Amino acid sequence: MPADDVMIRFDKVVKRFGDNVVLRELDFQARPGEHVTLIGPSGSGKTTILRLLMGLERVNGGTIQVGDEYLSHMRRGDKLVPADERHLRKVRRRIGMVFQQFNLFPNMNVLRNLTEAPISVLGQPREQAEARAKELLDMVGLAEKLTANPAELSGGQQQRVAIARALAMQPDVLLLDEVTSALDPELAAGVLDVLRDIARSTDVTLLCVTHAMKFARDISDRVLMFDGGKIIEDAPPAEIFDSPREARTRDFLQSVIET
Amino acid sequence: MGGWDWGFVSQIMPTLLRGLLVTFEATLLGSVLAFALGLVLALLRRAGIPVVSRLVWLFIEFVRSTPLLVQLYFLFFVLPDFGIRLSSLTAGVIGLGVHYACYTAEVYRAGIEGVPRAQWEAATALSLPRHRTWTRVILPQAVPRVLPALGNYVISMFKETPLLLAIGVIDLVGAAKEAGAGAYRYVEPYTLAGLLFLLLSYPAAVLVRRLERRVGH
Ligand SMILES: Nc1ncnc2c1ncn2[C@@H]1O[C@H](COP(=O)(O)OP(=O)(O)OP(=O)(O)O)[C@@H](O)[C@H]1O
Numbered sequence: 428m429p430a431d432d433v434m435i436r437f438d439k440v441v442k443r444f445g446d447n448v449v450l451r452e453l454d455f456q457a458r459p460g461e462h463v464t465l466i467g468p469s470g471s472g473k474t475t476i477l478r479l480l481m482g483l484e485r486v487n488g489g490t491i492q493v494g495d496e497y498l499s500h501m502r503r504g505d506k507l508v509p510a511d512e513r514h515l516r517k518v519r520r521r522i523g524m525v526f527q528q529f530n531l532f533p534n535m536n537v538l539r540n541l542t543e544a545p546i547s548v549l550g551q552p553r554e555q556a557e558a559r560a561k562e563l564l565d566m567v568g569l570a571e572k573l574t575a576n577p578a579e580l581s582g583g584q585q586q587r588v589a590i591a592r593a594l595a596m597q598p599d600v601l602l603l604d605e606v607t608s609a610l611d612p613e614l615a616a617g618v619l620d621v622l623r624d625i626a627r628s629t630d631v632t633l634l635c636v637t638h639a640m641k642f643a644r645d646i647s648d649r650v651l652m653f654d655g656g657k658i659i660e661d662a663p664p665a666e667i668f669d670s671p672r673e674a675r676t677r678d679f680l681q682s683v684i685e686t
Numbered sequence: 687m688g689g690w691d692w693g694f695v696s697q698i699m700p701t702l703l704r705g706l707l708v709t710f711e712a713t714l715l716g717s718v719l720a721f722a723l724g725l726v727l728a729l730l731r732r733a734g735i736p737v738v739s740r741l742v743w744l745f746i747e748f749v750r751s752t753p754l755l756v757q758l759y760f761l762f763f764v765l766p767d768f769g770i771r772l773s774s775l776t777a778g779v780i781g782l783g784v785h786y787a788c789y790t791a792e793v794y795r796a797g798i799e800g801v802p803r804a805q806w807e808a809a810t811a812l813s814l815p816r817h818r819t820w821t822r823v824i825l826p827q828a829v830p831r832v833l834p835a836l837g838n839y840v841i842s843m844f845k846e847t848p849l850l851l852a853i854g855v856i857d858l859v860g861a862a863k864e865a866g867a868g869a870y871r872y873v874e875p876y877t878l879a880g881l882l883f884l885l886l887s888y889p890a891a892v893l894v895r896r897l898e899r900r901v902g903h
Pocket residue numbers: 444447449467468469470471472473474475476
């Protein structure tokens with residue numbers, strides 16, 4: 428049974444793409460409100476972990492739980508069977524995701540990007556959804572861009588809108604996949620400031636993949652070093668950045684700092 | 687005989703314009719049907735129900751590999767044997783609409799596939815229901831890009847409406863034929879009919895080309 432103090436639980440999760448085994452019986456947990464950062468070499472499966480949680484990929488083995496519910500599976504009688512689309516849809520609502528390439532809807536203005544899902548999924552009245560959208564845009568510093576089209580915004584601004592869009596659904600968990608790696612450093616800084624603010628002022632559980640190590644150090648409660656389909660080190664940021672136990676963690680951090 | 691008779695021209699003009707109106711009517715209604723049915727076919731093919739998508743594929747292939755004329759004959763001369771009696775124009779519009787729907791379905795399909803997968807994923811990440819993803823995210827991005835291609839089919843259809851003559855629709859060419867037969871004089875009617883087609887389809891083609899440039903193809 429899922430425990431009360433767990434927001435995310437991976438239990439022996441296996442994920443393959445053809446012959447390529449990306450996750451090998453991966454176990455990990457995050458508590459409600461915890462800020463967890465995943466680091467690891469390119470191609471190690473960090474994005475895959477987030478996509479599994481978002482329900483964009485299916486597990487090949489093991490289970491994923493979100494809060495007190497299974498995401499990957501559902502109960503039928505006293506058996507656990509793979510989740511169907513309807514179940515997935517229900518649990519998915521607790522999770523929001525921000526993508527590397529923003530993925531705003533280009534056919535909608537900023538306001539509509541933020542209100543579409545709250546209105547059609549959460550059933551919020553339009554006025555309420557718009558009021559909330561304005562608050563969120565204010566929080567990400569884009570109050571004046573309400574009626575702009577995504578194409579008129581810089582990458583950094585688009586990403587801040589994407590963050591606001593995800594938060595408009597009031598998720599319990601927010602997934603951030605290298606949200607600044609498509610941005611110039613000065614634009615990235617603005618996005619990271621917004622995320623610091625969110626980490627400080629909300630109780631959303633953050634699961635974050637990033638190469639911005641300073642940022643990871645600032646916001647994380649825990650950093651997980653991920654390699655070879657497994658978590659090889661799991662420690663508070665000060666420990667993992669200043670005195671990593673594993674040689675592979677040391678090498679990885681070295682390579683990140685050098686680039 | 688011979689030469690160009692302006693008096694005759696002004697005499698047959700009303701007949702020709704009535705025919706042109708029929709041509710317009712057939713093109714317009716045929717296009718509406720082709721756009722709507724084509725979209726339905728494209729969506730059915732993607733609905734993820736293998737039997738349905740297979741059947742739709744078969745239907746499209748069948749229609750595309752038989753001549754429009756045969757389809758028109760079928761609608762007008764064969765269906766009555768099954769108790770379905772259509773007027774010439776109705777049969778013509780259905781024939782044109784269904785025939786072209788099998789082409790526009792492919793156009794829509796390409797447009798839908800042109801929407802990046804990331805847009806589907808963003809919609810999924812927001813838990814948008816499937817129908818809402820289609821109507822609010824995918825189609826609003828897919829359709830504008832295919833408008834020029836759809837426009838080209840409207841122009842083709844416009845030029846193919848004279849085929850409806852075979853099932854008794856008096857379109858522009860039909861009207862020209864009648865006007866000519868009445869006076870045993872065909873130079874003016876057919877020249878004018880040709881000119882009218884040119885006068886209408888050329889600007890339309892220019893418009894479509896401009897649209898093409900706007901949507902960036
Ligand atoms: N849809 C897919 N089909 C096939 N293979 C895939 C797919 N998605 C990911 N992979 C493979 O899974 C492995 C892990 O990919 P993933 O994107 O999760 O890595 P990552 O840790 O996020 O890397 P990066 O730091 O470069 O973003 C890679 O070998 C990748 O090629």
